[in-house]
Amino acid sequence: xxxxxxxxxxxxxxxxxxxxxxxxxxxxxxxxxxxxxxxxxxxxxxxxxxxxxxxxxxxxxxxxxxxxxxxxxxxxxxxxxxxxxxxxxxxxxxxxxxxxxxxxxxxxxxxxxxxxxxxxxxxxxxxxxxxxxxxxxxxxxxxxxxxxxxxxxxxxxxxxxxxxxxxxxxxxxxxxxxxxxxxxxxxxxxxxxxxxxxxxxxxxxxxxxxxxxxxxxxxxxxxxxxxxxxxxxxxxxxxxxxxxxxxxxxxxxxxxxxxxxxxxxxxxxx
DNA sequence: ATGGCCCGTAGAACGGGA
Numbered sequence: 001x002x003x004x005x006x007x008x009x010x011x012x013x014x015x016x017x018x019x020x021x022x023x024x025x026x027x028x029x030x031x032x033x034x035x036x037x038x039x040x041x042x043x044x045x046x047x048x049x050x051x052x053x054x055x056x057x058x059x060x061x062x063x064x065x066x067x068x069x070x071x072x073x074x075x076x077x078x079x080x081x082x083x084x085x086x087x088x089x090x091x092x093x094x095x096x097x098x099x100x101x102x103x104x105x106x107x108x109x110x111x112x113x114x115x116x117x118x119x120x121x122x123x124x125x126x127x128x129x130x131x132x133x134x135x136x137x138x139x140x141x142x143x144x145x146x147x148x149x150x151x152x153x154x155x156x157x158x159x160x161x162x163x164x165x166x167x168x169x170x171x172x173x174x175x176x177x178x179x180x181x182x183x184x185x186x187x188x189x190x191x192x193x194x195x196x197x198x199x200x201x202x203x204x205x206x207x208x209x210x211x212x213x214x215x216x217x218x219x220x221x222x223x224x225x226x227x228x229x230x231x232x233x234x235x236x237x238x239x240x241x242x243x244x245x246x247x248x249x250x251x252x253x254x255x256x257x258x259x260x261x262x263x264x265x266x267x268x269x270x
Numbered sequence: 271a272t273g274g275c276c277c278g279t280a281g282a283a284c285g286g287g288a
Binding site: 015016018019040042043066067068117118119125157174175176209211212213214216223225252254255 | 273287
């Protein structure tokens with residue numbers, strides 16, 4: 001596919017951009033995605049590699065903090081005339097954790113989310129996760145993103161259905177799979193967005209995350225928790241959605257695989 | 271057997287991830 005045929009977007013939880021930067025560079029060079037959303041950069045803004053990315057042809061917004069969280073959106077300089085910040089946090093909640101970034105690329109709106117993990121369903125972190133998701137849902141509704149060319153990409157930390165889980169019985173009502181979390185994911189779809197992967201592949205079982213322990217990747221004991229949600233105007237032009245499982249095989253791999261979508265290029269310049 | 275691995279901050283273990 002030549003670059004002019006469509007628009008590609010990718011999401012990847014890098015689990016430390018410092019450790020994963022060489023892998024990211026290789027992927028950018030080989031895949032040439034137009035937009036890339038990153039989660040868990042685990043660095044402050046002053047350490048974010050803006051210059052190195054620019055040399056690779058990408059401009060970027062990043063909001064980070066020491067040690068934990070941190071999200072970024074990268075966009076190819078030669079594919080968009082403008083890149084503007086919409087929000088670098090959910091404006092309807094006070095939150096020191098850097099988990100959200102929304103930008104506008106010409107007329108295309110893109111949001112990058114790192115949904116809290118939740119730890120266990122009886123923990124304060126789980127309650128924080130559910131509240132965070134409620135804030136995200138309210139925000140997306142307020143912004144009327146469902147009526148626009150809009151993509152929400154990220155690590156949702158939710159496996160939407162049992163077919164997204166290697167062992168549904170083991171994970172039954174556990175964090176990432178609980179009914180309360182899945183209800184929030186369903187509410188996101190009810191706003192008018194679609195799970196790009198699941199719409200294109202209704203019966204395919206494939207995961208985006210595998211535990212580092214117990215040879216989970218080699219045994220393909222994983223979960224599908226990284227997602228691309230698209231507004232209806234983009235869904236109409238959706239050509240493909242791919243989980244880049246190969247990246248999980250690398251030396252010093254992230255525990256998450258990148259997920260990308262390919263859409264016929266919308267009219268961004270009007 | 272209830273942890274195994276990986277990361278950042280440490281400058282030894284520990285919190286966090288999922």
